[in-house]
Amino acid sequence: MIVAGIGSRRGVSAEDVLAALDAALERAALARGDIDLMATPAVKGGEAGISEAAAKLGLPLVLVPQTRMEAASSRTRTRSERVVALLHVPSAAETAALAAAGAQASLLGPRLALGPVTCALARREEAA
Template sequence: MIVAGIGSKRGVSTEDVLAAVDAALARADLGRGALGAIATPAVKGGEPGIAAAAAALRLPLVLVPQTQLEAAAERAQTRSERVIALLRVPSAAETAALAAAGREARLLGPRLALGPVTCALATGGEA
């Protein structure tokens, strides 16, 4: 199963989230059917654009608690000083995807940034 981890600025639109997911999938040569879940840090749970994107894709939205983000931090591939200041992890998208995909999860590549959204794909575990 592949999990798409999402990081974003506040007020992100559904269209922005879907565009980032599609771009990350295209980079990995995958289609939407490969996805099993959308994951985001729990603090982003109130973002309607992220929730609406998960609903549009007919996927569960996994809200990853801070402790799980931090546990996945050492496996992240990219580093954002802004995200470190806000969430104390190097990448919201990467750590959310890794945490939701399971302990043995691995990233399919570094996060992709597209406008106000970042998306990372992880595989290798359960959501």
């Protein structure tokens, strides 16, 4: 399972979100069809651009509660002081992806920032 974690500034468009997602996918040598779901911090639930991007891709959007974000924060690779001040976690995209993918998930790389959006990809290996 692969989860795309999304972080953003207020008012992002679906196009902004999709551009960041596509850039992260390209870096990881993956395609849109490889993504199982999108995740974002619960406080971003009102961001129409994030919701619209998930809907355009036909993906479920998981709004990750703060407690789950904090529980996943020790597994992140990057740190944004702005995000720490706002959300009390090192990276919105990375922690959302990790939290939604589960305790055994790992990042495919550091978050990618493109304009007002960050995207991180996390993978959870399915049990055989």
